[in-house]
Amino acid sequence: MATLSDISRRSALGLLGAGAAGFALFGPRGRSAPPKGRLVLDYWEKWTGLEGKAMGEVVDAFNASQDRLFVRYLITGTIHQKALISIAGGVSPDIIGLNSFTVPTYAESGAILPLDDLAAKAGLRMNDYAAGMRRVMQHNGRWWATINTGGTLALYYNKGLFAECEAELRQRGLDASRAPRTIEEWELASEAITKTKQDGTIERAGHLHIEPGWWSWIWGYSFGGTIFDEDRQLALAGSAENLAAYAWLERTSAGRVEHVKRFTEGFGPYGTARSAFLTGQVAMVVQGPWLANQIKEHRPNLDYGVAPVPTAAAVYDPAAPIACIDTDVLMIPAGAKHPEASMEFIAFTQRQDNVEKLALAHCKGSPMVKASDSFVAQHPNRGVRLHTQLADSPRAFFAPRTPVWAEMKDPFDTAVLSMWRQQLQSGPTLAGLQRGAQAMIDRNNKLKQRRGEPTAGPTSGPAAAGATS
Amino acid sequence: MSEKRSTLAGLAFTAPWLLGASVFLFLPMFLSAWYSLTDYPILKAPVFVGLANYTELLGDARFWRVVMHTAIFAAISIPLSTAVSLVLAALVATPGLRFANLYKAIIFVPTLVPMMASAMIWLWLFNGQYGLINGLLAAVGFANGPNWLTDEWFVIPAVVIASLWGVGQAVVVYAAAMKEVPRELYEAAGIDGMGVLSRFWHVTMPMISPVILFNVVTLLIGTLQIFALPYVLFRNERGQNASGDFYTLMLYDNAFVNQRMGYASAMAWLQMVVILVLTGIMFAASRKLVHYRA
Numbered sequence: 001m002a003t004l005s006d007i008s009r010r011s012a013l014g015l016l017g018a019g020a021a022g023f024a025l026f027g028p029r030g031r032s033a034p035p036k037g038r039l040v041l042d043y044w045e046k047w048t049g050l051e052g053k054a055m056g057e058v059v060d061a062f063n064a065s066q067d068r069l070f071v072r073y074l075i076t077g078t079i080h081q082k083a084l085i086s087i088a089g090g091v092s093p094d095i096i097g098l099n100s101f102t103v104p105t106y107a108e109s110g111a112i113l114p115l116d117d118l119a120a121k122a123g124l125r126m127n128d129y130a131a132g133m134r135r136v137m138q139h140n141g142r143w144w145a146t147i148n149t150g151g152t153l154a155l156y157y158n159k160g161l162f163a164e165c166e167a168e169l170r171q172r173g174l175d176a177s178r179a180p181r182t183i184e185e186w187e188l189a190s191e192a193i194t195k196t197k198q199d200g201t202i203e204r205a206g207h208l209h210i211e212p213g214w215w216s217w218i219w220g221y222s223f224g225g226t227i228f229d230e231d232r233q234l235a236l237a238g239s240a241e242n243l244a245a246y247a248w249l250e251r252t253s254a255g256r257v258e259h260v261k262r263f264t265e266g267f268g269p270y271g272t273a274r275s276a277f278l279t280g281q282v283a284m285v286v287q288g289p290w291l292a293n294q295i296k297e298h299r300p301n302l303d304y305g306v307a308p309v310p311t312a313a314a315v316y317d318p319a320a321p322i323a324c325i326d327t328d329v330l331m332i333p334a335g336a337k338h339p340e341a342s343m344e345f346i347a348f349t350q351r352q353d354n355v356e357k358l359a360l361a362h363c364k365g366s367p368m369v370k371a372s373d374s375f376v377a378q379h380p381n382r383g384v385r386l387h388t389q390l391a392d393s394p395r396a397f398f399a400p401r402t403p404v405w406a407e408m409k410d411p412f413d414t415a416v417l418s419m420w421r422q423q424l425q426s427g428p429t430l431a432g433l434q435r436g437a438q439a440m441i442d443r444n445n446k447l448k449q450r451r452g453e454p455t456a457g458p459t460s461g462p463a464a465a466g467a468t469s
Numbered sequence: 470m471s472e473k474r475s476t477l478a479g480l481a482f483t484a485p486w487l488l489g490a491s492v493f494l495f496l497p498m499f500l501s502a503w504y505s506l507t508d509y510p511i512l513k514a515p516v517f518v519g520l521a522n523y524t525e526l527l528g529d530a531r532f533w534r535v536v537m538h539t540a541i542f543a544a545i546s547i548p549l550s551t552a553v554s555l556v557l558a559a560l561v562a563t564p565g566l567r568f569a570n571l572y573k574a575i576i577f578v579p580t581l582v583p584m585m586a587s588a589m590i591w592l593w594l595f596n597g598q599y600g601l602i603n604g605l606l607a608a609v610g611f612a613n614g615p616n617w618l619t620d621e622w623f624v625i626p627a628v629v630i631a632s633l634w635g636v637g638q639a640v641v642v643y644a645a646a647m648k649e650v651p652r653e654l655y656e657a658a659g660i661d662g663m664g665v666l667s668r669f670w671h672v673t674m675p676m677i678s679p680v681i682l683f684n685v686v687t688l689l690i691g692t693l694q695i696f697a698l699p700y701v702l703f704r705n706e707r708g709q710n711a712s713g714d715f716y717t718l719m720l721y722d723n724a725f726v727n728q729r730m731g732y733a734s735a736m737a738w739l740q741m742v743v744i745l746v747l748t749g750i751m752f753a754a755s756r757k758l759v760h761y762r763a
Binding site for chain 1: 508510511512513516518530531596597598599600616618619620621708709710711714722725726727728729
């Protein structure tokens with residue numbers, strides 16, 4: 001019987017060589033090998049799952065629409081870190097899809113190209129976008145990014161649970177057929193819907209600030225405040241409005257922290273059928289339009305409504321709702337080899353038909369001022385009109401426009417979680433957050449001065465809302 | 470072979486390592502030392518700021534918090550992990566034990582599971598509402614087990630318990646070292662009237678002390694750099710649980726989230742200095758505590 005030692009070195013090498021050749025000839029291939037003769041553009045996108053697939057269809061449509069360019073589409077996790085390293089290393093992709101809060105950092109670092117001229121040549125006009133979106137796309141008076149789908153935050157509420165708790169809601173003077181409009185109504189509605197056992201175990205919650213808890217910094221805005229004054233470069237976490245907001249947050253968790261902790265540990269992650277809103281464990285959440293996609297996917301029979309995030313009675317104005325814009329952006333990295341070709345692809349994605357096709361698939365609103373009748377008529381998100389209105393609201397706001405935002409946000413998230421858990425008191429904590437944030441802003445401005453860069457640009461706040469191309 | 474040829478051959482054989490270490494270890498270390506003296510936001514060129522990063526660290530509340538958490542974790546985890554490994558090794562190295570290799574395999578296999586995967590398993594084991602650990606506690610009469618992942622006082626114990634999952638490698642090394650202890654020493658100790666525990670303490674421990682030193686040093690380095698476990702257990706969409714914040718998490722955040730590579734490099738160098746000092750202290754102590762066979 002032959003043994004391993006009987007195999008000669010030549011035969012072994014021959015076998016290995018044959019295996020390697022077979023793998024090279026018949027092994028796995030990339031999904032979309034670029035056709036010969038076309039200029040290849042690399043496009044990195046953060047979207048995964050259904051959203052990533054929908055964008056892939058837009059890319060395929062672009063590749064099929066002409067024969068000069070070919071967009072190679074790569075969905076990538078932890079895209080912010082990868083974008084950072086690749087741009088710094090000079091091997092950036094040609095187009096990159098990130099989140100809106102990155103615009104100031106990337107713009108001020110010179111990591112992305114200004115689009116003013118490129119966009120004008122490609123026929124894009126700033127005025128075609130909703131007012132709030134225009135502000136997101138600009139920084140320091142220049143145009144840096146385009147938007148594919150509109151992301152604004154609203155209150156998603158479970159109509160079925162509201163109907164079930166009609167008596168409790170009416171008892172508190174509330175109307176079960178609509179969402180709460182003010183903070184006071186919100187707190188009462190939450191109380192009416194919350195269901196606890198005798199031992200305090202929570203079975204259902206009306207609203208929890210920490211579900212999903214992605215925007216720990218927004219609550220002061222509902223009281224008419226802000227956490228950053230861009231014009232004066234001031235951190236304002238300790239303002240009266242923020243104090244009121246986080247005192248409210250503390251109040252809602254007081255006396256039940258342990259039960260809430262246990263209750264929230266039972267929630268499934270976002271994107272699954274076991275997430276708290278989809279299972280009915282939480283009746284009201286502040287979320288973006290993408291939630292409708294999850295409902296469509298996992299709980300198509302869920303009866304839900306969408307309303308503006310409630311505000312303090314003193315700042316309630318239905319004509320100008322306060323809403324956070326958190327949306328996607330497309331940018332051209334500074335290292336892109338063919339910026340005009342990159343812009344050609346971006347312009348294709350910004351065509352009304354393509355924007356609407358993608359927004360429909362994502363269940364989001366359009367970032368554009370105009371939307372076709374069929375878009376609204378066939379939209380799967382019940383709140384699409386509202387989301388569009390929120391994007392155009394003069395009181396729409398977004399993450400602080402400063403390169404130190406990521407650094408500011410991290411302690412904010414941690415501190416808010418600790419306040420919610422009654423481990424920290426809101427007053428001194430907010431004062432500490434303000435001091436810390438101010439130190440970061442000052443340090444950044446000092447370093448910018450040292451580098452000979454301008455320290456504070458023109459406002460991108462409400463005054464810039466009317467900016468045109 | 471002449472001496473010159475021999476030297477050239479030696480250099481040729483070590484060249485791949487020297488080249489790799491130069492490019493991927495010494496050069497990054499040198500650059501990192503330089504970056505620690507600069508403001509380096511990754512997307513812009515570094516600007517020299519002297520010792521500003523180091524002085525800023527000393528006034529950073531989060532820095533002191535993560536130093537404290539990491540130190541507490543190391544102080545509990547290193548002795549506990551060493552003790553558990555030694556006990557398990559002594560059990561599997563018992564002469565004449567049936568299925569000894571099977572037990573070794575069972576203890577070793579968990580170390581083959583990628584850290585992220587085992588962290589995900591622990592995430593569910595520690596779940597306050599549906600977790601197996603609280604389920605077991607309830608079964609033995611503790612109806613309200615702790616919220617392991619959120620209670621201030623249970624967060625570090627949770628990481629310690631989860632990190633014990635990886636003792637298999639140390640157990641195998643200790644068991645091998647125990648097998649090497651000359652039988653005649655045990656026989657002599659037996660004749661002198663020593664019991665099992667006494668023999669373990671006075672014979673086994675001194676004889677395997679070089680291996681213990683090696684394991685404790687590697688454990689120290691790994692423990693002070695703990696990252697994946699707390700990253701998965703204590704960081705989610707709602708933010709970082711402050712009680713579960715560790716040194717390397719802060720370092721990572723500064724490097725890749727806050728884009729402060731200079732600040733992160735200063736942290737990395739402080740971490741390295743601390744590890745070097747502690748390792749030096751261990752080696753100094755080993756002169757009296759570690760027994761090397763002639």
